[in-house]
Each structure stands twice: as structure tokens, then as C-alpha cells.
Amino acid sequence: xxxxxxxxxxxxxxxxxxxxxxxxxxxVNVLDISQTVMxxxxxxxxxxxxxxxxxxxxxxxxxxxxxxxxxxxSIRVQREDIFEAxxxx
Amino acid sequence: xxxxxxxxxxxxxxxxxxxxxxxxxxxxxxLDCCDPDLSVCCAKIYKKITTCAKDLVKVGEDIERExxxxxxxxxxxxxxxxxxxxxxxxxxYVEIARTLxxxxxxxxxxxxxxxxxxxxxxxxxxxxxxxxSIPQAMAATERVCASVNVGSTKAGINMDAVAEMGRIIxxxxxxxxxxxxLGCAKVVVFANAVEDNPFMAGxxxxxxEPECVLNVGVSGPGVVYHALQGIKGQPFDVVAxxxxxxxxxxxxxxxxxxxxxxxxxxxxxxxxDLSLAPTPAVGDSVARIxxxxxxxxxxxxxxxxxxxxxxxxxxxxxxxxxxxxxxxSGAFIPVSEDEGMIAxxxxxxxxxDKLEAMxxxxxxxxxxxxxxxxxxxxxxxxxxxxxAAIGMVNSKTTAVRIIPAPGMGVGDxxxxxxxxxxAPVMPVHEPASEAFIARxxxxxxxxxxxxx
Numbered sequence: 001x002x003x004x005x006x007x008x009x010x011x012x013x014x015x016x017x018x019x020x021x022x023x024x025x026x027x028v029n030v031l032d033i034s035q036t037v038m039x040x041x042x043x044x045x046x047x048x049x050x051x052x053x054x055x056x057x058x059x060x061x062x063x064x065x066x067x068x069x070x071x072x073x074s075i076r077v078q079r080e081d082i083f084e085a086x087x088x089x
Numbered sequence: 090x091x092x093x094x095x096x097x098x099x100x101x102x103x104x105x106x107x108x109x110x111x112x113x114x115x116x117x118x119x120l121d122c123c124d125p126d127l128s129v130c131c132a133k134i135y136k137k138i139t140t141c142a143k144d145l146v147k148v149g150e151d152i153e154r155e156x157x158x159x160x161x162x163x164x165x166x167x168x169x170x171x172x173x174x175x176x177x178x179x180x181x182y183v184e185i186a187r188t189l190x191x192x193x194x195x196x197x198x199x200x201x202x203x204x205x206x207x208x209x210x211x212x213x214x215x216x217x218x219x220x221x222s223i224p225q226a227m228a229a230t231e232r233v234c235a236s237v238n239v240g241s242t243k244a245g246i247n248m249d250a251v252a253e254m255g256r257i258i259x260x261x262x263x264x265x266x267x268x269x270x271l272g273c274a275k276v277v278v279f280a281n282a283v284e285d286n287p288f289m290a291g292x293x294x295x296x297x298e299p300e301c302v303l304n305v306g307v308s309g310p311g312v313v314y315h316a317l318q319g320i321k322g323q324p325f326d327v328v329a330x331x332x333x334x335x336x337x338x339x340x341x342x343x344x345x346x347x348x349x350x351x352x353x354x355x356x357x358x359x360x361x362d363l364s365l366a367p368t369p370a371v372g373d374s375v376a377r378i379x380x381x382x383x384x385x386x387x388x389x390x391x392x393x394x395x396x397x398x399x400x401x402x403x404x405x406x407x408x409x410x411x412x413x414x415x416x417x418s419g420a421f422i423p424v425s426e427d428e429g430m431i432a433x434x435x436x437x438x439x440x441x442d443k444l445e446a447m448x449x450x451x452x453x454x455x456x457x458x459x460x461x462x463x464x465x466x467x468x469x470x471x472x473x474x475x476x477a478a479i480g481m482v483n484s485k486t487t488a489v490r491i492i493p494a495p496g497m498g499v500g501d502x503x504x505x506x507x508x509x510x511x512a513p514v515m516p517v518h519e520p521a522s523e524a525f526i527a528r529x530x531x532x533x534x535x536x537x538x539x540x541x
Contacts, residue, residue, distance in 0.1 A: 058154040087092070
């Protein structure tokens, strides 16, 4: 099962490192990263494989949200299906 | 990987445009709960509901978290109680309403629908008992919703039931006068009621439905409104196309959530109800969509045409997005639950007569409308009859959910709170309809040919 991780926040050193470490601790494999900085704001989208995640998906969502708050970022994890359903026929 | 703009667009719809799944509603058959002994019947009902729906709220919340989309309501609909309780040796079904209320509370759902009777052609003894239990049942319970189907295209309109429902609604308002007649917000009078409606207050689990089923109602007026803001001044062809595309996206979300929920609950997936259901929140209004099409205030000339286009485009977009469509499927125009409708009604532009015209081209009917507390039962019955006639002749569902707010007059506002919103008291016509309603009997079913 794949999930999309969206990270938004003020740009600074170590965002990708921090987020990837947190995901690695959950045993989540990052498949693809796309990121950009616009007017000082960092936006990153990751596709991640969550089938092997060591906690239920719901816990991953709230866990990453919490880590995001600690890092001063918004981190959102959502199952990929929702975007596939809306944007692909 | 998915296009980043697609991802951002979906998140934007959820965060800023009020995109949500309005309801996942579990339909449960209570046909195996019949018993001559009322207390045994109640015990069976409680057990069945709390067994079937024990995981409903948890599954809903899990899906919300995993997909990142709000599921605003988790609800239950049951077999019309007049059928289930028909063999009970009792004169009042209030105790059953209390049982439904308790079962809903145990399951953690905010509404349970199905305190219902289908009397379009005639009422059984059980149907009359149910109808006459409605006022007390609505006063004694918090979560139970009642509905009565008084007419259909095939059967005509049962005017005895229409007359009685006027009195029942008045009585319900009186018994819940402490809450400004709130009980009436949980009572719907239908023509051509559907068996798989996931939306309250009119949901019930029809006898043609399976043992247990999951139906989904989507929402998204805010998303449609926002999409139309991007095409100002363009011809209606473009408007219709834009609404269709948006409705497709919204409905796909509903289909996905419905399939996932039914899989986890181990019950069949029923239908997606293709509806634009507004809320009182700013930016989640059907009225504002109509105004965005170029009307100064909803209710002015052109409103019916705008609504017809909206309703049709929503269905066309939604049909392809889901494998089974059902329920009410259309734009809702509940006055109290729509910020733009409230404003339009308060400005005096949106009046009852215009709303009635609007119900000819959309789902569902005169919904969540407050009228003066001294409105007579006969006038309410006559309003119901008019609405039922529109449904009967046009082969569509129509409904009346009307609140004769005790002690209130035109200019006052009924505050119901939450999703039910607040309703400005609207004027009704003064001349009486007493003699018309007093006739009783049945209005024959209309011809289905020679259509003009």
C-alpha cells in the first residue's frame, strides 16, 4: 500500500533528513520525492511504501503529524488511493 | 508518481472548500425482530442494531485518518418501524423509539432513521399507530428520525395521511416547544420516498434492501462554488461542464470511502447518493453556487433555471464516478442548513412559493423551513399536499420538513444548532385551506402519458 506524505513549512536545514529519519523509524520506504522552495516556504511530496510499516496506518498519520509539530512543519500522510480516485479514470 | 498539482488540489478542496463525505449510513433490516411482546421486540431491535453497527463509528474514524478526508456523520437506518412493530400488542410505538435512541447512543451515531411508515395508498393499523406516536417519540428521543411517505407516482396521494401529518407536525412542535419546535426537524413527509437514502432525517432501510448495507452521501457545494469562480461570465455550456467534472471528483471520493468502509465492515456496498448537501458554514452553500451563476440573490428570477442546470450536471458528473447510484441524488436546498439560503430568506427574496418552484427541478423539497407558530395544521397539510403533487406528477422524490416554531412570527429566527443551522421564520399565505384538507380520501395517480 502506498501513501503520499506532504510536508509544508518554513525552509531550514535538515527538513528532509528529519522527515526521512522519522519515516525510517516507522519502517516506511520512501519511493519518490518531489520538493520545491517557494518564497521561503518548503513544500515536499513523497510517495512512500507503507505495507511494511511497524504501526497501523492511523498511528503513522498521527505520529508523523506530531513529529511535524515538533519540527514546526505540517506533515500529512494520506493513502494514495484518494488522489488516484479523484484524478485518474 | 502523481502530479503534485493533483495532490495539492485535493488537499485544497478538503482544507479550504469544505470537501467531505457527508455521511456513511448503515442500513439494517429489523424484519427478524418482530414479536407480539413489545419488550421482546425492543430487546431484539437493540441487540440487532448494536451488533451490526458496533464497529461503524470506529471504521469511519479510521478511514478519515488514513485518507485524510472528514466523514462528518456516521448514521444508521432501519426497516420502517410500522412494519417491524405491526404485530406488537401495543397502542404506542414510543418505547421502540426510545430503544432506537438507546441503540444509536451505544453505537455512537448522531442520528438513526426509520421511525417510518409508508402509507401512499393507505395506512394499516400499525401505520396509524406509528404516525400517532411521532410527536411523543420526537419529544422523548434525541437521535431518532421519523418519516412518512404519503404519496407516489403509482399510488397517488393519501390525503387522509396528509391531513393527519399536518396535525402531527403541529403537535410535535408543541411537545418540543422548549427547543423551538426542534422535534419537527426530525420529521419528514415524503412523496416517492426512496429505500436507500443515506441522508437524514428521511433515511430508512427499505424492504427491498439486503440484511445490512452501507450507503454513502457525498457533499461539496464549496468545491463547486470555487470551480465556478474560475469561469466568470462564460456561457452555460462551460458552467455545466465545470460542474460535471467537479461532481465526478467529489463522487469518486465517496465511492472510494464507501467501498473501503463496506469492506472493513464486511457488508455489501449499496449506493453513492450524488447530492450537493450544504452546511451552515460560510463557503459550503448551494445558494451561493446559484448566485455565482449570475443571480444577485438566490430566489430571484432565474433561480429555478440555475438550479435545474446544477442538479442535472451534478448527476451527470457523478453517475460515471460510482458503480451504483441511488438515494435522493440531487442538490439539496434546506433553508436552515445553508448560509446563502438563510441570507436570501432573510432578505425576503427567497419565499416559500419560489422554493416550491425550485423543488420541481431538484432534490428534495421544502426542507428545514420555519413558519409562524400559529400556522394552522390544515395549512401545513396543504403545503405537504402541494409538494407531494409535484413529486407525484414529476416522478421524483419530494419532501416537506417544516417547523411551525412555537410562539414565533415572521422576522424571528429558529436556532437549531450544529448542522441543522438556523431558520428565519418565513411567511405563509393567510387564506385558509381547511375545507380542502377536510375532504380526505385519495388523489388518484396521474397519467404517465399525454405529458404536457
